[in-house]
Structures are given as structure tokens and as C-alpha cells.
Amino acid sequence: MPIIMICYYIIGAYLAALLIWNFIREKKSVDTMLQYLMVLIPLILRLLRIR
Amino acid sequence: MAQEWKTKSILIVAVIILLIVSSIQFYEHRHYKMPIVAGPGVTKVMRLSEYSPGLKGTMADTDVFFLEGKEKGGTALIIANTHSNEPAALLTALVFLENAVIDQGTMIIIPQFNHSGSRNTKPGDGYPLFFEIPTDWGSKKFRMGNRNAAPLDQWPDPDVYIHYPDRQLLSYLDVRNTNRTWPGRPDGPLMERVTYGAMQIMKEEKVDVALDIHGAETMFPVTNCIVAPEKSMRIATMTSLTVKAREGFDNHVEPSPSGFRGLSHREIGDYSDTMPFLLEAPLPFLDQPTGPKTVDLLLDGKDPFLLSLSKKRKLFVPYDETGWPMSKRVGQHCSVGLEILRQFSQKFPEKAIKVRNVPRYAEVVKNGVGHYYHNPKEADPSRVFLN
Numbered sequence: 001m002p003i004i005m006i007c008y009y010i011i012g013a014y015l016a017a018l019l020i021w022n023f024i025r026e027k028k029s030v031d032t033m034l035q036y037l038m039v040l041i042p043l044i045l046r047l048l049r050i051r
Numbered sequence: 052m053a054q055e056w057k058t059k060s061i062l063i064v065a066v067i068i069l070l071i072v073s074s075i076q077f078y079e080h081r082h083y084k085m086p087i088v089a090g091p092g093v094t095k096v097m098r099l100s101e102y103s104p105g106l107k108g109t110m111a112d113t114d115v116f117f118l119e120g121k122e123k124g125g126t127a128l129i130i131a132n133t134h135s136n137e138p139a140a141l142l143t144a145l146v147f148l149e150n151a152v153i154d155q156g157t158m159i160i161i162p163q164f165n166h167s168g169s170r171n172t173k174p175g176d177g178y179p180l181f182f183e184i185p186t187d188w189g190s191k192k193f194r195m196g197n198r199n200a201a202p203l204d205q206w207p208d209p210d211v212y213i214h215y216p217d218r219q220l221l222s223y224l225d226v227r228n229t230n231r232t233w234p235g236r237p238d239g240p241l242m243e244r245v246t247y248g249a250m251q252i253m254k255e256e257k258v259d260v261a262l263d264i265h266g267a268e269t270m271f272p273v274t275n276c277i278v279a280p281e282k283s284m285r286i287a288t289m290t291s292l293t294v295k296a297r298e299g300f301d302n303h304v305e306p307s308p309s310g311f312r313g314l315s316h317r318e319i320g321d322y323s324d325t326m327p328f329l330l331e332a333p334l335p336f337l338d339q340p341t342g343p344k345t346v347d348l349l350l351d352g353k354d355p356f357l358l359s360l361s362k363k364r365k366l367f368v369p370y371d372e373t374g375w376p377m378s379k380r381v382g383q384h385c386s387v388g389l390e391i392l393r394q395f396s397q398k399f400p401e402k403a404i405k406v407r408n409v410p411r412y413a414e415v416v417k418n419g420v421g422h423y424y425h426n427p428k429e430a431d432p433s434r435v436f437l438n
Contacts, residue, residue, distance in 0.1 A: 003208060005206070005207075008206070008207055025053055025057070028290060030058060030062070033058070033059060033062050034062055034066075036215070037062055037063065037066040040066075041066065041070055041073075044070070045070075045074065048244065050078070050080065051078075051203050
């Protein structure tokens with residue numbers, strides 16, 4: 001795997017972690033919680049390498 | 052606290068269900084194998100990676116069908132699904148592949164040129180994943196593809212695509228567009244390796260004529276036409292005049308711009324001895340101001356918004372309540388392709404390419420496209436290729 005791809009996976013994992021963290025911290029807004037989870041979907045698929 | 056995590060749990064479960072359902076749908080689409088029945092003219096089948104080894108083992112590798120005549124003559128290459136969201140190209144290639152008999156010369160057909168592009172779609176634009184064509188024995192199911200290769204196969208995109216070898220700056224997306232990556236290189240990005248493979252076919256098999264089949268918006272001026280560079284212009288003009296006179300449909304000629312790099316009609320002409328022709332038929336599905344992107348719109352091309360625009364003379368093609376059905380588009384491609392080969396054979400009789408058993412415009416419109424496809428269940432299994 002080229003270095004650039006490894007970097008993209010690391011960035012993907014970092015963004016996924018940020019989204020999960022923000023989802024946990026969100027207390028009230030159901031809309032915002034849902035948005036964090038929806039944005040998380042493509043990152044999870046990419047990290048799991050589902051093709 | 053308890054209420055908060057109750058809500059979060061419900062959301063997580065809902066999103067997981069959504070994730071699983073959508074993943075299954077996309078996985079089925081990406082891995083669906085469409086059967087192609089090799090017709091009486093097919094003599095051998097190769098892989099594009101045999102001409103461009105950098106494709107071996109990748110999703111961009113694709114089948115290359117050879118139809119060789121008994122008598123020596125010229126060689127024609129038909130490229131379809133350069134853009135996999137323009138399916139009249141694939142349907143036309145299959146009409147040739149499943150029916151054509153070559154009396155003289157050779158025909159090479161690549162039905163799914165951007166193989167990776169045919170395995171992703173545009174969910175954000177509401178594209179259907181599949182469409183079906185009615186046939187005499189049931190219906191034939193096809194994947195609906197995308198204009199560009201799947202990012203799963205070629206990633207990451209650059210900020211700007213620097214075309215090889217002219218170094219013209221193109222949109223970042225064009226690095227995955229097999230009509231911007233010509234003439235390609237053996238070790239470039241995946242789509243450059245695809246176009247490089249086709250260039251190698253043209254050089255090694257001494258291809259005389261290359262037809263790259265497309266579809267274009269009715270609101271785009273380069274539609275319903277043959278795009279040709281200088282060296283193909285005479286044959287393109289004769290073809291346009293002949294189909295208009297004999298078969299009654301318009302198909303004007305557009306000159307290939309010399310300053311716009313990476314396109315098949317430009318680079319094939321400049322980097323090989325082959326005469327390229329790019330065939331465009333109207334494709335209302337691709338227009339922006341339409342209703343939902345449904346299978347019906349894809350197949351019959353009927354849309355009330357385009358009809359309204361047509362009355363205001365905003366379209367570049369004639370358009371009425373009958374839309375632009377698939378049979379009309381495929382019929383045009385068949386006739387224009389056959390006429391180009393006939394004109395070429397008249398001009399260069401020593402390199403003639405004589406094809407029979409392929410329907411022309413009126414026949415396809417009358418019988419429908421599916422009439423020309425064979426039932427893979429009844430065919431000899433050794434003649435069925437899953438693609």
C-alpha cells in the first residue's frame with residue numbers, strides 16, 4: 001500500500017474518532033447526534049475496507 | 052443520562068440497519084456479473100491486461116472480444132462504456148458482439164471499457180443501481196454505472212489532474228475519466244493504464260478504425276453527432292450525409308478540438324495510425340433539469356421539463372412527447388458504426404471490413420434492442436462470458 005493511502009486511512013480513523021467523541025459528548029440535539037452517525041458511515045466503510 | 056443513552060442507542064441501531072442495508076445493495080451492484088453470449092463471429096477473448104500488464108488483478112481489467120473474418124482486411128475497434136452512465140454504448144456493443152459475422156477483416160470489441168466505472172453509481176443523484184431490457188426470452192439485467200472509475204479502485208484524487216503527456220491541467224475528477232486519460236501510460240494512475248492498454252491494442256493489432264460510443268445531454272451542443280479529428284473528417288462527413296439521406300436521422304459532425312487533451316478522438320488520432328470516431332446519441336437522463344432519475348427516464352427518455360425546454364428551443368436535438376427511447380439511440384449507433392466501416396472500406400478496399408447480421412436503425416427501432424440478445428441459459432456455457 002502506498003504511503004499516501006496509509007495517510008488517508010490514518011486521517012479517516014482520526015476523523016471517525018472525532019465524530020464518535022462528538023457523538024458521545026452531544027447531550028441534547030437528536031439531529032446533531034444523527035448527523036455525526038451519518039457522516040461516520042462512509043468512514044467506517046472505508047476503514048473496514050468493504051468493497 | 053438514561054434518556055440520553057436510550058436515544059443514542061436507538062440512533063445507533065437505526066444507523067447500523069441503514070449501513071447494513073445500503074452496504075448489501077452496493078456490494079450486490081459492484082459484484083453483479085452480467086452474462087454476455089459470444090455470437091457466431093467471436094473467435095477469441097482476451098483481457099486488457101494482456102496489453103497493459105499494470106491492470107492485472109485490478110477491477111479495471113476487462114474482456115476484449117475478437118471477431119476475425121476468414122478473409123484478410125482492415126481492423127476496427129469498438130469501445131463501449133468509456134462512460135458507464137451512457138448505457139446505449141454497451142447495448143450497441145452487445146448487439147455487435149452477439150450477432151455480427153465478419154466476412155473480411157477483424158473487429159475487436161471492448162464492451163465495458165471503464166470496467167471499474169460500471170461498478171459504482173451516483174447515489175447522491177438518485178441513480179438506479181440496475182436497469183432491465185425486455186428481450187424475446189425474458190429480460191436482461193444490466194448494472195447502471197458512473198462516468199468515472201470507482202474511488203474504491205483508484206484513490207486518492209489529485210487536486211488537479213495533470214494530463215500525460217501534454218501536462219494540460221484538467222479537473223481532479225478527470226483522473227478517473229477514461230475519456231480524459233488518453234493516450235495513457237503503463238505505470239500511471241489506473242485509468243491511464245486502461246487507455247494505454249487500448250492504445251497498445253491499436254498498435255499491436257494495427258487497428259484502422261476506432262469507434263468510441265457515448266451518449267450526451269440534449270442541452271449539450273456536442274450531442275447526436277460524430278466527433279472526428281482532421282484525418283477522420285471525410286469519412287465522418289460522408290457517414291453523416293449517408294445516414295441522413297438513406298435512413299432519415301440527423302447525426303452531424305463535430306470537429307475534435309486540438310487544444311483539449313486527453314479525449315479519445317484527439318489522442319488516438321495524434322498518437323497512432325488509427326482513425327478515431329466518437330459517436331454521441333442524445334441521453335435525456337443526463338440532463339440536469341429533469342424529473343427523478345428513474346429507469347423509465349433512462350430507457351424512454353421522456354421528461355416533461357425537457358419537453359417544455361424543447362418548446363422554448365433550448366435543446367440541441369429534436370424532442371417531442373415520444374422522448375428518445377433506447378431503441379432509437381442504439382439503432383443510431385448501429386447504423387452510424389456500420390456506415391463508418393462501409394465508407395472506410397470503400398475508400399481503402401485493400402483494408403475493407405465487411406460486417407453482416409448487425410441490424411440498422413429502422414430494424415432496432417421496430418424490433419427493440421432486446422430482440423438482438425441471446426438467452427445465456429440456452430447458450431453453450433463455453434460461449435457465455437460473465438462481465
